[in-house]
Amino acid sequence: MVVQGDDPSRLPFRAALYPYGTYFALGATIFLVFFQGYTAFLNPFSVDDFIINYILLPVFVMLVVGYKIWNKTKIVKLEEMDIWTGRRVAVIDETETGKEHGWLAKLKDIIIG
DSSP: OTTTTOOGGGSSOOOTTTTHHHHHHHHHHHHHHHHTTGGGGSSSOOHHHHHHHHTHHHHHHHHHHHHHHHHTOOOOOGGGOOOSTTOOOOOOOGGGTTOOOSHHHHHHHHHHO
16 A cells, blocks of 8 residues: 555554554564474484474465466556455444544453454
8 A cells, every 4th residue: 555655544444553563473473484393403303303394385385376377367566456446435323423532442442342
């Protein structure tokens, strides 16, 4: 959205910890993927453990590449993505116009609903 000059606050929903929660989740995922099988590197090195722990990485890449080749899809550039077409227009409910907007009210809405 930022690449196209749009403001992310126009979206009907945005994650509570955006964008830092996204960065944390990406870092945690990378950390867990690469360090889940650290025992394969302990003395002595075990090829069997290494393959068992990390076989899904190349399988995942092969599945994604295979999907792209089989369905002949292309990677869409950020500048060319269309996220607004076909989107329903948000209708503001009259009962929600008097809703509280403080951080405590937002926290209550997240927890209670």
